[in-house]
Amino acid sequence: METNKQDFLRQLNEAFANSDVDFILNAVTEDIHWTIVGDKIIQGKEQFASSLQEMASPEPMKLEIRHLITHGKEAVVEGSMITPDGKTYSICDIYRFNGFKNAQIKEMTSYVFEVVNR
Numbered sequence: 220m221e222t223n224k225q226d227f228l229r230q231l232n233e234a235f236a237n238s239d240v241d242f243i244l245n246a247v248t249e250d251i252h253w254t255i256v257g258d259k260i261i262q263g264k265e266q267f268a269s270s271l272q273e274m275a276s277p278e279p280m281k282l283e284i285r286h287l288i289t290h291g292k293e294a295v296v297e298g299s300m301i302t303p304d305g306k307t308y309s310i311c312d313i314y315r316f317n318g319f320k321n322a323q324i325k326e327m328t329s330y331v332f333e334v335v336n337r
Contacts, residue, residue: 224289228296228314231324236282236300238275244268246324248317253327278303292316299334307334 221229227246234242244264253261253270261270284298294314301307311330316322 221287222289224294224316225287228287228289228294229284232282232284232296232298232312236280238271238277238279240268240271240275243271247327248323248325251324251327253329255329255331258331276303292319292322308332309334 231243231246233239234246244267247264247267249264251261251264251267253267255261259270261267280303281301282298283300284296286295286297288295292315294316295311296314297311299307299309308331313328314324315326317325
């Protein structure tokens with residue numbers, strides 16, 4: 220059985236897969252800090268919203284969550300997303316919340332790379 224925070228993180232990742240920008244924006248603080256390792260650093264909700272719009276996919280992606288771990292104000296979600304055109308990306312997101320109950324995400328660190336089958 221999942222905790223409330225695990226359920227929330229599952230919904231959040233489904234929102235990313237479905238480009239549900241409104242759900243994602245409601246889940247973060249005004250001073251959100253998002254590091255996409257090897258790509259860019261996004262600071263503040265306005266820049267975060269702009270980045271989400273740029274990343275939005277017109278069609279949903281397929282999401283597979285393999286690990287969802289929470290502890291206190293921190294959490295990790297690891298899995299993969301498959302784009303509508305068939306590209307597979309391995310993902311690992313580390314979250315830091317601004318509190319314990321009904322908390323919002325204050326920091327995110329994302330590791331994303333394309334999986335190339337050989």
